[in-house]
Amino acid sequence: xxxINFLGQNLADFWSFTGxxxxxxxxxxxxxxxxxxxxxxxKHDFEPLLLVPIGFGILVGNxxxxxxxxxxxGIYEEGSVLNILYNGxxxxxxxxxxxxxxxxxxxxxxxxxxxxxxxxxxxAQFGIFGAYIVALAIGFAPDQAAAIAIIxxxxxxxxxxxxxxxxPNLMGAIAVSAYSYMAxxxxxxxPIMKLLTTKKERLIRMKPARAVSQNEKIMFPIIGxxxxxxxxxxxxxxxxxxxxxxxxxxxxxxxxxxxxxxNALNDIxxxxxxxxxxxxxxxxxxxxWSTLGIFFLGFMAFVIASASxxxxxxxxxxxxxxxxxxxxxxxxxxxxxxxxSARISNNIGLQYDPNNYLLMHAMGPNVAGxxxxxxxxGALLGFLG
Amino acid sequence: xxxxxxxxxxxxxLLCGASVFAQGRRAICINEVMVQNDSNYIDDYGRYxxxxxxxxxxxxxxxxxxxxxxxDKNNPKMYPVPRMDVNTEIPGRQxxxxxxxxxxxxxxxxxxxxxxxxKDNWIGLYDADGKTLIDEVLVPxxxxxxxxxxxxxxxVKNEDNDAEAWEVRDGxxxxxxxxxxNNIIIDSNEKIExxxxxxxxxxxxxxxxxxxxxxxxxxxxxAFRAIGKxxxxxxxxxxxxxxxxxxxxxxVDRDPDSGEExxxxxxALHEHLxxxxxxxxxxxxxxxxxxxxxxNSKIYSLRELPHK
Numbered sequence: 001x002x003x004i005n006f007l008g009q010n011l012a013d014f015w016s017f018t019g020x021x022x023x024x025x026x027x028x029x030x031x032x033x034x035x036x037x038x039x040x041x042x043k044h045d046f047e048p049l050l051l052v053p054i055g056f057g058i059l060v061g062n063x064x065x066x067x068x069x070x071x072x073x074g075i076y077e078e079g080s081v082l083n084i085l086y087n088g089x090x091x092x093x094x095x096x097x098x099x100x101x102x103x104x105x106x107x108x109x110x111x112x113x114x115x116x117x118x119x120x121x122x123x124a125q126f127g128i129f130g131a132y133i134v135a136l137a138i139g140f141a142p143d144q145a146a147a148i149a150i151i152x153x154x155x156x157x158x159x160x161x162x163x164x165x166x167x168p169n170l171m172g173a174i175a176v177s178a179y180s181y182m183a184x185x186x187x188x189x190x191p192i193m194k195l196l197t198t199k200k201e202r203l204i205r206m207k208p209a210r211a212v213s214q215n216e217k218i219m220f221p222i223i224g225x226x227x228x229x230x231x232x233x234x235x236x237x238x239x240x241x242x243x244x245x246x247x248x249x250x251x252x253x254x255x256x257x258x259x260x261x262x263n264a265l266n267d268i269x270x271x272x273x274x275x276x277x278x279x280x281x282x283x284x285x286x287x288x289w290s291t292l293g294i295f296f297l298g299f300m301a302f303v304i305a306s307a308s309x310x311x312x313x314x315x316x317x318x319x320x321x322x323x324x325x326x327x328x329x330x331x332x333x334x335x336x337x338x339x340x341s342a343r344i345s346n347n348i349g350l351q352y353d354p355n356n357y358l359l360m361h362a363m364g365p366n367v368a369g370x371x372x373x374x375x376x377x378g379a380l381l382g383f384l385g
Numbered sequence: 386x387x388x389x390x391x392x393x394x395x396x397x398x399l400l401c402g403a404s405v406f407a408q409g410r411r412a413i414c415i416n417e418v419m420v421q422n423d424s425n426y427i428d429d430y431g432r433y434x435x436x437x438x439x440x441x442x443x444x445x446x447x448x449x450x451x452x453x454x455x456x457d458k459n460n461p462k463m464y465p466v467p468r469m470d471v472n473t474e475i476p477g478r479q480x481x482x483x484x485x486x487x488x489x490x491x492x493x494x495x496x497x498x499x500x501x502x503x504k505d506n507w508i509g510l511y512d513a514d515g516k517t518l519i520d521e522v523l524v525p526x527x528x529x530x531x532x533x534x535x536x537x538x539x540x541v542k543n544e545d546n547d548a549e550a551w552e553v554r555d556g557x558x559x560x561x562x563x564x565x566x567n568n569i570i571i572d573s574n575e576k577i578e579x580x581x582x583x584x585x586x587x588x589x590x591x592x593x594x595x596x597x598x599x600x601x602x603x604x605x606x607x608a609f610r611a612i613g614k615x616x617x618x619x620x621x622x623x624x625x626x627x628x629x630x631x632x633x634x635x636x637v638d639r640d641p642d643s644g645e646e647x648x649x650x651x652x653a654l655h656e657h658l659x660x661x662x663x664x665x666x667x668x669x670x671x672x673x674x675x676x677x678x679x680x681n682s683k684i685y686s687l688r689e690l691p692h693k
Binding site (some may be wrong): 219 | 580609616
C-alpha cells in the first residue's frame with residue numbers, strides 16, 4: 001500500500017511538472033500563432049528563412065512548464081540555455097552581425113551608378129516617423145513609440161536593435177510584427193503603388209545605369225561609414241558592420257571572409273535570432289493590448305513608407321528633365337526589405353510594359369533604404385536613448 | 386609590402402595603442418571626498434574614517450592597480466593601488482571608496498595618508514607612471530564634519546574651472562551624501578521627459594530626424610556623384626592616353642620593318658609549324674587510381690534532404 005502511495009505521489013508530482021498541468025489558454029493561442037507562422041512559411045513561401053525559426057521559436061517559448069520549479073529552461077530564466085542565446089538579442093549584438101552579412105551580400109553598384117536614388121531611400125523613412133506620430137497619438141510613450149515606429153523601416157535587425165535599447169518589453173511583439181509585414185510586402189505594396197501612380201508614369205523607361213569601377217565599389221563602404229557615422233554615431237553598430245561586410249566583399253582580397261560573413265555566419269545568426277525572438281513571445285508578455293497596437297502601427301508604418309517613397313519620386317520628377325525621369329514604381333523600394341520590394345517594383349513594371357525591367361534601378365533605393373533605416377534608428381536612439 | 390608601408394602600419398598601431406591606454410585611465414576621476422567623518426559611513430573595521438570616492442565614468446571596466454593616490458604634489462607616488470586584487474577593477478559607471486586612515490596594512494582600500502580637517506586638502510590621482518596627473522581636487526578648509534565635497538554630476542568635469550563642478554554636501558534631502566553610489570539619483574529619462582513636454586505630437590522629432598536621414602544620404606549621394614564624375618574623367622583621360630599611344634605606335638609601324646623583326650617572325654612561324662609533328666602521334670595511357678566508388682558511398686544510404 002505504501003509503495004502505491006509513494007508511486008501515486010511521484011506520479012502526481014510528475015504531472016504537476018508537465019505542460020498539460022501548466023497550460024493556460026494563452027499558451028494554446030501562442031502555440032497556434034507559432035503553427036500559423038510555420039504554415040505560412042512552408043505552404044506559402046512567406047519569408048521562410050525567418051518565419052520558420054520564429055514560428056518554431058514561438059512553440060519553444062510557449063511550452064508550458066512549472067515556473068517556480070527552478071528548471072532553468074525558460075528564456076527569461078537567468079543562466080538557462082535559451083537565456084544565454086537570447087543575450088544576443090537583449091544585448092543587441094545579433095543585429096549588427098546580420099548587418100555584416102547583409103553588407104557582404106549586397107552589391108551597391110546600382111546606388112553608386114545613380115546616387116540620386118539614395119534620396120528615395122531617405123524619403124521612405126517617413127514611414128517610421130509617420131508611425132511615430134500615430135503611436136504618440138494612441139498613447140505610447142516617446143521611447144516606446146520610436147521602438148514601434150522603426151517597423152516602418154522594414155528592417156528586422158534594425159527593429160530588434162532599437163527596441164532592445166528603447167523598449168525591451170515590447171521587443172518580441174515588434175520583431176514578430178516587423179518580420180510578418182516584411183513577409184507581406186508583396187501583398188501590402190502593389191495596391192499602394194497602383195493607387196498613387198498613373199499608367200503613363202508606370203511606363204517611364206529609365207536609362208541603363210553606367211558601369212561602376214572597382215575603385216568606386218571599394219571607396220563606397222569607407223566613405224559611407226565616415227560620412228554617415230560622423231553625423232549619427234549612434235548608428236555605428238549597424239552601419240559599421242554593414243559597411244565592413246561590404247568592404248570584405250568588394251576589396252577582392254578577403255573573399256574567404258566575405259563568403260563566411262554572407263553564408264555560414266549569417267545563417268547561424270539568422271537561426272539563433274529567429275528562434276530566440278520567437279521564444280521571447282511568451283503568452284504573458286505577448287497577448288496584450290499593446291501587441292494589437294504594435295501590429296496596427298506596424299501596418300500603418302509600412303503603408304506610409306511605401307506611399308512616401310512613391311510620392312517622393314513623383315515630386316522629384318517635377319524637377320528632372322524629361323530624359324532623366326524616374327519611374328515612380330521604384331519608390332516603394334525605399335523601404336529596406338531587400339530585395340523583395342525591388343522585385344515588386346520590377347514585377348509591376350513588367351505588368352504594364354513587358355520590356356521595362358526596373359529591378360536594377362529599384363535596387364538603388366532598396367539598399368539606400370537599409371542605410372536610411374539604420375540612420376533613422378541611430379537618430380531615434382540618440383534622441384531618446 | 387614595402388618598408389615604408391610596414392613603418393606606417395607600426396606607427397598607426399602604436400598610436401592606436403597609446404590612445405586606447407590614455408582613454409581608459411582618463412575615465413577614472415575623484416568623485417566625492419569626506420575629510421571629517423564623525424558619524425557618516427563606517428569602514429569594514431567598523432570605524433569612521435575620512436574617505437575618497439573614485440568613479441569610473443566609462444561604460445567599460447577599468448583596472449586601477451598601480452595608479453597612485455596622493456595628498457602631496459611633491460610625492461605623486463605616495464600610495465600605489467596594490468596589484469593582484471580583483472576589487473581594483475572598477476566596473477563601468479561604478480564607484481570605489483578609499484579610506485584615508487594611514488593604515489595601509491588593513492587592506493587595498495586603506496591608504497597611507499590622512500586628510501586634515503580645517504585645512505585645504507589637495508588630493509591627486511596619478512597614472513601608473515607616477516607623472517601623468519589623471520585628476521585632482523582641492524577640498525576647501527571650510528568643509529565641516531560629516532560634510533562631503535562632491536561632483537555635482539558623477540564624473541562630469543568643468544574643463545575651464547573644475548572647482549565649479551564641485552559642491553559641498555551636508556547630508557540634507559537636497560544635498561545628500563553618497564559614498565559608493567551616484568551623486569545624483571536619476572529616476573527618469575530627461576530626454577524622454579523633454580520630448581513629452583515640448584513635442585507631444587512628434588512633429589519636432591519627425592522634422593529633425595527626417596532632416597538627419599536626408600542630410601546623411603544627400604551627403605553620400607553628392608560625394609558619390611563627385612567621385613563618379615572624377616572617375617569618368619580619369620577613364621576618359623586614360624582612354625585618350627591609350628589612343629595617343631596607339632596613334633604613336635601606328636606611326637612607328639609605318640616605318641619600314643627591320644630585318645631583325647622579319648627574322649624573328651619567320652623563326653616563330655617555323656617553330657609553330659614544324660616542331661610538334663611527332664608528339665601528335667604518341668598515345669599515352671596513365672593508370673588512374675579511383676579510391677571512390679558509388680557502391681561504398683555513405684551518401685547513397687542516407688535519405689536526401691527534401692526539396693520543394
